[in-house]
Amino acid sequence: MRIKKGFVLREVCGQKVIIAEGANVVNFKELQTLNSTAEFLWQEAEKQGDFTVVSLSSALLQVYEVDEETALKDTGEIIAKWREKGMIE
Numbered sequence: 698m699r700i701k702k703g704f705v706l707r708e709v710c711g712q713k714v715i716i717a718e719g720a721n722v723v724n725f726k727e728l729q730t731l732n733s734t735a736e737f738l739w740q741e742a743e744k745q746g747d748f749t750v751v752s753l754s755s756a757l758l759q760v761y762e763v764d765e766e767t768a769l770k771d772t773g774e775i776i777a778k779w780r781e782k783g784m785i786e
Contacts, residue, residue: 698776699747704784706731706739715739715784729782734761735775742785750776 703719713736715729731739734757741756742748754772758765779785 698742698749698780698785700739700742701784701786706736706743729778729784734771737761738772738775 703717704715705718707714707716709716709728713731715731737760738753738757741753745752745756750769750773753776754765754768757763757768757772761768763771776785
């Protein structure tokens with residue numbers, strides 16, 4: 698998977714959000730607000746380029762005090778939301 702071109706992380710009124718730029722604006726009519734964990738995963742996905750649930754959850758395990766099962770579950774749920782919103786391919 699990878700982040701679709703045109704989706705970017707921004708800070709709006711003190712909140713971290715994903716917004717669409719360019720052609721993606723037509724189909725993306727909302728801001729996706731991120732908590733600190735989702736923000737970390739988005740930034741990690743940007744760094745990795747091509748990513749998987751496992752690769753992002755592995756990065757999460759290195760930074761957060763969480764067990765592997767929880768990291769995989771939470772990462773999978775966040776990625777599923779991104780996919781549902783059309784932010785990744």
